[in-house]
Amino acid sequence: DVQLVQSGGASVQPGGSLRLSCEASGFFFPEFAMNWVRQAPGKGLEWVSGITGSGGRTYYAASVKGRFTISRDNSRNILYLQMKNLRVEDRAIYYCAQEERGGNRHFESWGQGTLVTVSS
Amino acid sequence: QTVVTQEPSLSVSPGGTVTLTCGLNSGSVSVFSYVSWYQQTPGQAPRPLMFNTNIRSSGAPDRFSGSILGNKAALTITGAQADDDCVYYCALDMGNGIWVFGGGTKLTVL
Numbered sequence: 001d002v003q004l005v006q007s008g009g010a011s012v013q014p015g016g017s018l019r020l021s022c023e024a025s026g027f028f029f030p031e032f033a034m035n036w037v038r039q040a041p042g043k044g045l046e047w048v049s050g051i052t053g054s055g056g057r058t059y060y061a062a063s064v065k066g067r068f069t070i071s072r073d074n075s076r077n078i079l080y081l082q083m084k085n086l087r088v089e090d091r092a093i094y095y096c097a098q099e100e101r102g103g104n105r106h107f108e109s110w111g112q113g114t115l116v117t118v119s120s
Numbered sequence: 121q122t123v124v125t126q127e128p129s130l131s132v133s134p135g136g137t138v139t140l141t142c143g144l145n146s147g148s149v150s151v152f153s154y155v156s157w158y159q160q161t162p163g164q165a166p167r168p169l170m171f172n173t174n175i176r177s178s179g180a181p182d183r184f185s186g187s188i189l190g191n192k193a194a195l196t197i198t199g200a201q202a203d204d205d206c207v208y209y210c211a212l213d214m215g216n217g218i219w220v221f222g223g224g225t226k227l228t229v230l
Binding site: 023035037044045046050057058059061073095100103104105106107108111113114 | 218220224
């Protein structure tokens with residue numbers, strides 16, 4: 001079974017940094033694009049960032065571009081989201097999501113979510 | 121800026137049929153190949169229901185179906201059950217590595 005186990009959520013001050021991790025198992029990690037999706041308290045889902053299976057291409061929402069960096073370690077089956085210059089509006093539950101391949105692209109499997117709080 | 125629109129809330133009676141839609145602030149959803157739908161219950165991660173507009177995800181009940189209605193994608197629940205009372209999101213792959221979610225529809229079954 002596919003499992004995505006997340007860690008790294010914490011409470012930080014505005015301007016601070018944080019790195020989220022998502023450890024994958026149950027599938028051949030390097031073959032799948034991965035994404036981060038967040039959900040502010042009481043709000044809807046917002047796509048944050050994506051990365052191809054090889055890690056060669058990365059994509060970002062305008063709201064985080066230049067502040068967040070997505071990366072992956074295919075030797076350890078781990079996806080990362082490095083977040084810098086955090087803002088109050090970045091407060092959210094962050095989910096990692098496996099993107100199904102080829103002609104069936106969608107977010108098939110999701111992590112359990114990890115809470116990031118940004119406040120002074 | 122691309123905005124994906126969904127009804128903020130809908131209601132349906134148990135056993136009834138309801139259609140949720142997913143549109144764009146400009147243009148037709150049908151130009152995008154990868155439209156997917158997700159279901160989220162409180163405190164849980166979203167789970168996939170539908171992809172490629174009308175293909176049910178593994179485990180999704182067959183009372184859920186997807187289609188294109190005019191310029192919008194649609195998710196229809198036929199024979200709604202109490203368990204369907206939750207929030208539904210659509211997502212569009214914009215084709216350049218970017219995804220956009222709709223604002224979500226809170227479905228009430230009563």
